[in-house]
Amino acid sequence: MLDLSVRKAVLTGKPALQGPGIRLEVLPEGHLLHVMGAITANDLERHLSALGIKDTAVRPAGYRQWFVVGSERLSDALVRDLAGALAGSAFVSDQSHGRVRVGVSGPLAAELLSRGTAVDLHPSVFPEGRAAMTLFGHISVQVTRIAAHGFELTVLRSFAESLYEELEALALSLGASRISS
Structure with a gap:
């Protein structure tokens, strides 16, 4: 039987909330590559640039581990090229199919997130570019500060809907309302 590549966005139809x-x-469910090995973020960024992979961010995901994330899908050939370029120093695992990203922004973003995680999100200890693997309630997430008042949460696909529903309830409690996409 042929292995058909069917990919449906897991949070399709979930409205944005604003207040x-x-x-x-x-x-967007673009790309998320998990890179593991003896490589620095700067070296990884140089390899990405050399391959023409633009509009992507490199985020720490643990000791000698990085997430490479972006809003555009990468071709299988480009992922293989990156794996080849990193051969001998790091491994690449395409997690695009298995993880979902959610954005929380605005002056109340840190307050909303502090209701679900024990990570200290004050800018003096969690500045822009900082990432942490943590729990949000009972769900494992990576929280990254992407702007002064902006965060991105990366969650395993199977927990995405549950996480989004928890975040919706918290956003509604802070005065947000559902808006059309």
Whole structure:
């Protein structure tokens, strides 16, 4: 039997929420590569640039581990080229099919997130570019500060709907309302 590549966005139809000081939204399911090995973020960024992979971010995901994320899908050939370029120093695992990204932004974003995680999100200890693997309630997520008042949460696909529903309830409690996409 042929292995058919059918990919459906897991949070399709989930509305964005917006209110005074808060915005919650589903981010595009582009690419998410897990890179593991003896490589620095700067070296990884150089390899990405050399391959023409643009509009992507490199985020720490653990000791000698990185997430390479972006809103556009990468071809299988490009992922193989990156794996080949990193051979001998790092391994690449395409997790695009298995993880979902959610955006929380606005002056109340840190307050919303602090209701579900124990990570200290104050900018002095969690500045822009910082990422942490943590729990949000009972769900494992990676929280990344992407702007002064902006965060991105990366979650395993099977927990995405549950996480989004928890975030929706918290956003509504902070005065947000559902908006059309």
